[in-house]
Amino acid sequence: MSGRPKPLPVLGDELSRTYWEAAAEGRLLLQRCRACGAYQHYPRGHCVRCFAPDPEWVEAAGSGRLHTFSIVQRTSDPSFEDDVPYAFGIVELDEGPRLAVNVVDTPLEELACDLPVSIVFTPAAGGIALPNATRKEAG
Numbered sequence: 092m093s094g095r096p097k098p099l100p101v102l103g104d105e106l107s108r109t110y111w112e113a114a115a116e117g118r119l120l121l122q123r124c125r126a127c128g129a130y131q132h133y134p135r136g137h138c139v140r141c142f143a144p145d146p147e148w149v150e151a152a153g154s155g156r157l158h159t160f161s162i163v164q165r166t167s168d169p170s171f172e173d174d175v176p177y178a179f180g181i182v183e184l185d186e187g188p189r190l191a192v193n194v195v196d197t198p199l200e201e202l203a204c205d206l207p208v209s210i211v212f213t214p215a216a217g218g219i220a221l222p223n224a225t226r227k228e229a230g
């Protein structure tokens with residue numbers, strides 16, 4: 092291990108704090124519009140489809156498909172040196188929004204677009220837990 096600290100999310104406002112506190116408990120929250128029902132991520136104070144204020148928080152199913160991915164072979168950030176190669180990807184959640192994640196506990200050679208994945212939470216420093224994706228178990 093390099094021991095260098097990795098960059099972490101900043102819990103700057105009420106919206107991000109709500110999201111990351113749930114993540115620390117292993118729950119993936121999305122927002123759903125009270126007016127039109129649209130889901131959205133990242134959290135905002137209004138619906139991005141119809142501009143209605145104050146979307147409600149709902150817990151996501153925690154599954155989706157790997158929309159796209161890249162296998163990171165080299166990094167310019169020393170705090171990630173011990174992680175390469177690793178997979179970074181975009182997951183399209185069952186609810187629709189897309190989430191940027193690392194794909195963990197999945198052999199890199201098994202990665203493919205549209206791969207069914209589950210969201211898992213990886214503990215990080217400071218009580219933070221990062222949502223990541225892993226290949227969905229069959230059955």
Ligand SMILES: [Zn+2]
Pocket residue numbers: 124125126127128129138139140141142143
């Ligand atoms: Zn709306």
